Amino acid sequence: MNKNVIEKIEDLRARIRYHDGKYYVENMPEIADYDYDQLMKELGRLESSYPQFITPDSPTQRVGGEPVSEFAPLEHRIPMLSIENTYSEDELREFDKRIRRMLKNDRLNEVVGQAPDQADNVEPADEIEYVVEHKIDGVAITLWYENGVFTRGATRGNGFRGDDVTTNLRTVKDIPLKFLCTDYSKIPPVIEIRGEIYMPNKDFEILNLRREEAGEPQFANPRNAAAGSLKLLNPQTTAKRPLRLFAYSFGHYEAGKFTSHIECLEAIEKFGLPVNPHYKLYKTIDEVVSYCNSWESRRDELDYQVDGMVIKVNSLELHDKLGSTSKAPRWVISYKYHPEEIPTKIEAIKVQVGKTGTLTPVAQLIPVPLSGTTVSKASLHNFDEIERKDIRIGDYVVVQKAGEIIPQVVKILHERRTGNEVVRFDVPEICPVCKSGITKEKVYLKCYNPLCVAQAKRRIIYFASRNAMDIEGFGPAIIEQLVDKKIIEDYADIYSLKFEDLEPLERMGEKSARNLLDAIGKSKDRDLHCLICALGIRNIGTHAAEVLSKHFGTLDKLMDASNDKLKELSEIGEITAKVVVDFFSNSHTKNVIDKLKAAGVNLSTIRKEAKTSSHIAGKSFVITGTLNGYSRKEIEDIIKNLDGRVSSAVSGKTDFLIAGESPGSKLEAAQKLGTTTLSKVEFENLINET
Ligand code: IVH
Numbered sequence: 157m158n159k160n161v162i163e164k165i166e167d168l169r170a171r172i173r174y175h176d177g178k179y180y181v182e183n184m185p186e187i188a189d190y191d192y193d194q195l196m197k198e199l200g201r202l203e204s205s206y207p208q209f210i211t212p213d214s215p216t217q218r219v220g221g222e223p224v225s226e227f228a229p230l231e232h233r234i235p236m237l238s239i240e241n242t243y244s245e246d247e248l249r250e251f252d253k254r255i256r257r258m259l260k261n262d263r264l265n266e267v268v269g270q271a272p273d274q275a276d277n278v279e280p281a282d283e284i285e286y287v288v289e290h291k292i293d294g295v296a297i298t299l300w301y302e303n304g305v306f307t308r309g310a311t312r313g314n315g316f317r318g319d320d321v322t323t324n325l326r327t328v329k330d331i332p333l334k335f336l337c338t339d340y341s342k343i344p345p346v347i348e349i350r351g352e353i354y355m356p357n358k359d360f361e362i363l364n365l366r367r368e369e370a371g372e373p374q375f376a377n378p379r380n381a382a383a384g385s386l387k388l389l390n391p392q393t394t395a396k397r398p399l400r401l402f403a404y405s406f407g408h409y410e411a412g413k414f415t416s417h418i419e420c421l422e423a424i425e426k427f428g429l430p431v432n433p434h435y436k437l438y439k440t441i442d443e444v445v446s447y448c449n450s451w452e453s454r455r456d457e458l459d460y461q462v463d464g465m466v467i468k469v470n471s472l473e474l475h476d477k478l479g480s481t482s483k484a485p486r487w488v489i490s491y492k493y494h495p496e497e498i499p500t501k502i503e504a505i506k507v508q509v510g511k512t513g514t515l516t517p518v519a520q521l522i523p524v525p526l527s528g529t530t531v532s533k534a535s536l537h538n539f540d541e542i543e544r545k546d547i548r549i550g551d552y553v554v555v556q557k558a559g560e561i562i563p564q565v566v567k568i569l570h571e572r573r574t575g576n577e578v579v580r581f582d583v584p585e586i587c588p589v590c591k592s593g594i595t596k597e598k599v600y601l602k603c604y605n606p607l608c609v610a611q612a613k614r615r616i617i618y619f620a621s622r623n624a625m626d627i628e629g630f631g632p633a634i635i636e637q638l639v640d641k642k643i644i645e646d647y648a649d650i651y652s653l654k655f656e657d658l659e660p661l662e663r664m665g666e667k668s669a670r671n672l673l674d675a676i677g678k679s680k681d682r683d684l685h686c687l688i689c690a691l692g693i694r695n696i697g698t699h700a701a702e703v704l705s706k707h708f709g710t711l712d713k714l715m716d717a718s719n720d721k722l723k724e725l726s727e728i729g730e731i732t733a734k735v736v737v738d739f740f741s742n743s744h745t746k747n748v749i750d751k752l753k754a755a756g757v758n759l760s761t762i763r764k765e766a767k768t769s770s771h772i773a774g775k776s777f778v779i780t781g782t783l784n785g786y787s788r789k790e791i792e793d794i795i796k797n798l799d800g801r802v803s804s805a806v807s808g809k810t811d812f813l814i815a816g817e818s819p820g821s822k823l824e825a826a827q828k829l830g831t832t833t834l835s836k837v838e839f840e841n842l843i844n845e846t
Pocket of ligand 1: 238289312351352404466488
């Protein structure tokens with residue numbers, strides 16, 4: 157009897173997958189929606205009568221996930237690098253020349269080795285083929301399949317670590333929960349597929365219309381709508397959003413062999429994931445350029461947003477030969493289309509002081525809608541530019557938004573001048589905030605007063621921010637008050653704050669003040685890389701901070717590092733090395749770091765290693781409910797610091813469920829699976845039993 161049921165269930169699943177492929181991948185449905193729904197209903201009926209036969213890859217299991225409080229991070233095995241961009245045809249041709257040059261040099265070494273005088277006899281590099289694809293303006297994601305079954309997926313994040321959004325991705329119908337291709341000899345047992353989640357223009361408009369009717373805020377553009385939908389904490393809501401996928405490459409794979417990009421695209425299609433149909437293979441850069449240009453004017457024919465074309469070398473062997481820089485592979489470039497522009501008027505110019513003291517002129521504009529958002533400010537970069545372009549207050553200008561970058565003033569509409577425009581904008585001679593003298597450095601005006609309040613505020617805001625020391629509840633409004641009242645001058649002073657300093661502030665209160673003090677205290681134990689990032693050294697973001705932390709192990713060693721030692725690291729170039737050395741040799745910095753040391757802030761990675769617990773290391777944890785005294789993030793940090801893993805949903809692979817007050821349905825799931833459940837006290841005991 158059971159055998160019959162299993163067969164029936166499997167048959168229905170296979171038929172549904174087949175029709176999914178026809179509908180989503182090939183765009184050629186063979187049956188009516190009604191008939192498809194009947195298949196799904198029948199499968200659903202059978203599965204609810206025989207729940208023991210439900211498998212995670214069943215088409216009914218797309219919307220099974222429960223809401224999460226936040227996403228677990230997922231480290232990318234192969235970084236999700238970005239692509240070099242260009243807007244110019246000449247640069248695209250230069251890309252082709254560069255590749256040919258590199259491959260010729262490579263061949264030269266191979267053939268003549270140490271005898272460069274024979275170079276002229278070397279044959280030119282093999283013929284290069286390019287694949288040209290649309291650059292989809294959506295959200296990059298990566299999908300892992302194990303033995304053909306979708307197991308997890310994540311966003312790109314910072315390229316090295318993204319958010320695990322598996323439960324949300326399961327709701328995207330373009331993503332097969334199981335590969336359509338049944339010839340398992342052709343499927344690598346573990347394979348990662350990368351692509352772009354997007355929202356079709358039409359669906360985006362409908363979604364926004366519905367949101368308007370419901371009095372909900374509208375999304376700025378289809379990309380924001382896709383990103384927002386993918387990051388919803390409730391997968392049931394994501395399931396209702398019209399998200400689609402175009403897959404474009406493999407990441408990591410085991411025991412498979414592909415020799416060209418085209419072959420990869422064909423395999424991806426066979427597996428049942430949609431590949432954008434407009435890709436083309438060319439042998440010359442002229443053909444590449446003309447194909448790219450042909451789409452610029454036709455892109456509004458498409459029902460999805462493209463912001464350019466991506467040009468990739470076809471041969472995977474050549475990908476290996478060409479390699480990557482730290483940011484992007486050398487075998488790919490994107491030819492971007494010019495972004496949208498709109499005219500508006502400059503009403504005033506204000507000067508903003510950044511965290512490293514750069515004074516930037518900012519145009520205050522009559523607000524205008526641009527690429528879905530309202531633009532009311534635009535950076536004018538520097539004062540020379542105002543002079544050079546003769547920008548005047550009252551001018552009509554054209555502003556442009558390129559991707560996520562701050563809007564730029566690209567053109568002055570001289571023909572709209574009335575004569576009433578204020579001719580000159582007075583270039584500041586002193587810092588508008590601290591009133592001390594300023595220095596000109598190339599085209600930039602700089603305030604080097606280490607005590608400048610504007611800089612101090614920005615540095616402290618940055619120090620406390622999520623990617624740095626992550627001090628919850630310590631935002632700009634509180635920091636501004638503390639600096640204005642001279643209670644703190646720099647970020648090290650945060651650690652001397654007392655209850656009496658915080659409680660009287662606006663938007664504070666007794667409870668918030670206590671919570672904030674608690675959060676400040678906890679931040680002392682952050683990993684060294686968080687601190688290095690928080691110091692606000694120019695050019696040192698989250699990734700570089702991780703590299704420095706791993707390499708030097710303690711802040712003292714990093715402070716003692718010479719220019720040459722820093723340059724040994726492949727991620728640190730000449731300029732950054734100098735910036736780091738200069739930063740640490742500054743007497744103000746030394747003073748602030750002494751204060752951090754005195755406050756007991758963690759300055760080394762060793763602590764983390766010493767803390768590694770055999771009970772936690774390598775174990776998988778899921779958290780549900782609230783644990784008095786800890787935020788969700790703090791528990792996660794404790795586990796991660798002890799080399800454990802945190803997931804969002806309970807599965808057979810979960811070792812422990814930490815159940816706090818008012819646990820959710822994860823507790824039931826854990827009980828069903830027989831997963832060990834820990835109370836808050838049991839969890840604390842586990843941490844302490846090292
Ligand atoms: S290939 C290392 N192909 O563009 C190369 N990317 O600016 C991997 N994108 O993060 C990317 N369409 O999200 C590739 N056909 C396409 C693409 C594409 C859109 C996105 C992708 C990437 C970003 C880089």
